Amino acid sequence: MSTAAKEIIEAALKLDPTERAHVAHELLESISGAVNGGLDAEWIKELEQRARDIEEGRGDFLSWPEARQEIESSLRRSR
Numbered sequence: 591m592s593t594a595a596k597e598i599i600e601a602a603l604k605l606d607p608t609e610r611a612h613v614a615h616e617l618l619e620s621i622s623g624a625v626n627g628g629l630d631a632e633w634i635k636e637l638e639q640r641a642r643d644i645e646e647g648r649g650d651f652l653s654w655p656e657a658r659q660e661i662e663s664s665l666r667r668s669r
Contacts, residue, residue: 607645611638 602613618634643649652660 607642611642611645614638614641 602610605613615634615638618638644651
């Protein structure tokens with residue numbers, strides 16, 4: 591990563607969550623589908639909203655062990 595990119599990231603991380611989300615959105619909009627892994631605009635919007643929800647403390651979140659346990663239980667029930 592270039593020095594310029596590192597400086598930009600460092601500056602962006604000092605922004606409040608809303609401003610960071612806006613910067614992230616603008617950066618994602620500026621790259622092609624091939625670079626962003628083929629994510630379409632709707633998925634990008636969804637991921638941005640989820641990131642804002644996390645940053646703003648909205649939603650119920652599970653630790654990895656809790657999530658894994660729920661996934662395993664669901665898989666056992668579906669067999």
